[in-house]
Amino acid sequence: MAKQKLHLVFGGRVSDPRSLDFTDLSKIDLVGVYGDFEEAEEAWRGKAQRTVDDAEMKYVVVHLHKLLEPELPEE
Numbered sequence: 001m002a003k004q005k006l007h008l009v010f011g012g013r014v015s016d017p018r019s020l021d022f023t024d025l026s027k028i029d030l031v032g033v034y035g036d037f038e039e040a041e042e043a044w045r046g047k048a049q050r051t052v053d054d055a056e057m058k059y060v061v062v063h064l065h066k067l068l069e070p071e072l073p074e075e
Contacts, residue, residue: 004035004036004065005035005036005037005063005065006033006034006035006064006065006068007033007034007035007036007037007039007040007061007062007063007064007065008030008032008033008034008040008061008062008064009031009032009033009034009040009043009044009047009059009060009061009062010028010029010030010031010059010060010062011028011029011031011047011048011051011057011058011059011060012024012025012027012028012029012057012058013027013056013057013058014056014057014058015056017055017056017058020058020060022058023056029047029059031043031044031047031059033064037061037063040061041061044059044060044061047059
């Protein structure tokens with residue numbers, strides 16, 4: 001079995017679409033935590049596509065496994 005690689009998907013309104021400066025952290029949409037990138041990407045894509053016409057809304061995927069275990073090599 002492959003090692004679990006946790007990913008967090010969240011989004012919210014940003015001050016500039018080219019940045020990750022979220023304007024109101026109390027309104028962050030926490031989509032979920034996923035055990036692999038493919039699941040996280042699917043969740044991200046679904047949320048991002050629903051807000052595609054709103055340039056101030058941004059969703060991201062955070063590679064939690066890289067934050068939790070930065071010393072591990074990429075596979």
